[in-house]
Amino acid sequence: MTRRTPLPSPQSSVLPLRQPSAPAPAPAPAPAPVTATTTTASPKSKNFILADMDGRASRENRACASCISKLTPSEIGQVNWHLAQDQACRLCQVAQCKPEAFTKPFCDFLQENPTVFHTVDYFKRKLSDSGFEELSARDSWNGKVHPGGKYWVTRNGSTIIAFTVGAAYKPGSGVAMIGGHIDALTARLKPISNRPSKAGYVQLGVAQYAGGLNQTWWDRDLSIGGRVVVRDPETGKTSTKLVKLDWPIAKIPTLAPHFGVGMFGNNNKETQAVPVIGLQSSSQHNSEPLGPEGAFVNTQPPRLVQLIAKQLGITSYASILNWELELYDSQPAQTLGMDREFITAGRIDDKLCSWAALTGLLAADTNTDDSYIKLVALFDDEEIGSLLRQGARSNFLPIVIERTVEALNPSTYGPGLLGQTYAKSFLLSADVTHAGNPNFLENYLDEHVPQLNVGIAICGDSNGNMTTDAVSTAILRRVGEIIGAKTQDFQIRNDSRSGGTIGPSLSSAMGCRAADAGLAQLSMHSVRATTGALDPGLGVKFFKGFLDLWEQIDGEWS
16 A cells, blocks of 8 residues: 555644635744745636635644745735644645645535535636636637637536647647536435425425435435526516535434334335424414415425525525425535545535546646647535536537637538547546455455545446556556556446446547546445545546646657
């Protein structure tokens, strides 16, 4: 096993969250040599964005005088230059792409963005802060996409594609792509989630998404979040708003063993895995409907509607036309272990590789001689087959590439140019893989047991459930060789069933070279999983390296 670098020991393993509503404490006076190098707060400093310091309390944003001198005035007001003897400058660590620099940002991201909608909104903010421009799928892109530009486009508010065009772009140049998914196993509220009171409890009607409501969900502290469709009663305009009730609001209670019933057998998910969200009082039982006859809000628990409306500042309950809400584990993402060498959290599959990939794109170098496109595509609905319009098996990624190539080459665009582009491209399908579980090693294939805090595992499957082959494996190993990153191998035993990824469908649709690789985690498909504390940063380093080196490595092949 690779020797692990111990992480700094914070006062608590729970990482503090962003505090946007409260002003950051005034920083201590900076040393004399420290001066601002710019007079504007936009665009924001690259390392400040990657360190996720914006909106955090200054006591958490400790940096050295040299790094502070490169920040904008508004950023300087959010950092603290007092470094204890055993503290490292976070901005220095990010600039050097040290894995430990990304542990806290990843944990904060997991805690603050529990649903696909929150995740896409988070990425949009990060991209905007980094100078990326939004492209509307409804508009023409001709004249809007240029060499040297940075862009993003979304679909359904739950899938996002971001890309940069090399300043020296040439017609027919390839695309270095990383594809991942940001959906996770969950339980979603049913269209009519109101249920009759039983034994004095208010319960919530939910449906499993993928493998949600499995036995790991019992007795967990669950919160509710998602998006709400709202019509403005004054303008008549309809829009969506994000919401999360981020305190524990629901629980699926187990039955005590005294009743002689095994809890982890064939429990009925429709009748025995129904969340409890409160107690039914007589006043609630006799309350009037919250909306007119036929209103959506009348189909939902009244108290829940009131909480959602209060959170969003909605005064007319009937203006809520519908919502897509889900349950999620409310316990904070935090470090674990004697040296805090693990991260324990919900939704690691697959916020882990997706966050690392998008962060790798933000961290990627901008070279004036780059002639290709760097792209990250993060999809919804992978866990249920990717077939919906926002899934990887839709036309979203191919059409984004086609429209980009067309916008860059309006006079010469055609099948020949597009085919040339795909032939020079590579897809890295990034999804979490299985870390070796020490209690069940007999279930793993010998010599194919990924470890935490080591690096990316290249995943193979002889039956095509992965898109990896010998050529694509050699390409990924070459990335690791150049940047000094270790790679691992994973493949299942012949007597096990392989899961699938977005890699085969996307690579077959585009005809480009491709490989499946990802970071390792324990307890996949549990409501709460574990990865290595260094793994998010190891992912950032590898994905950045792949995006930066693709043209060079492609040129090494005859």
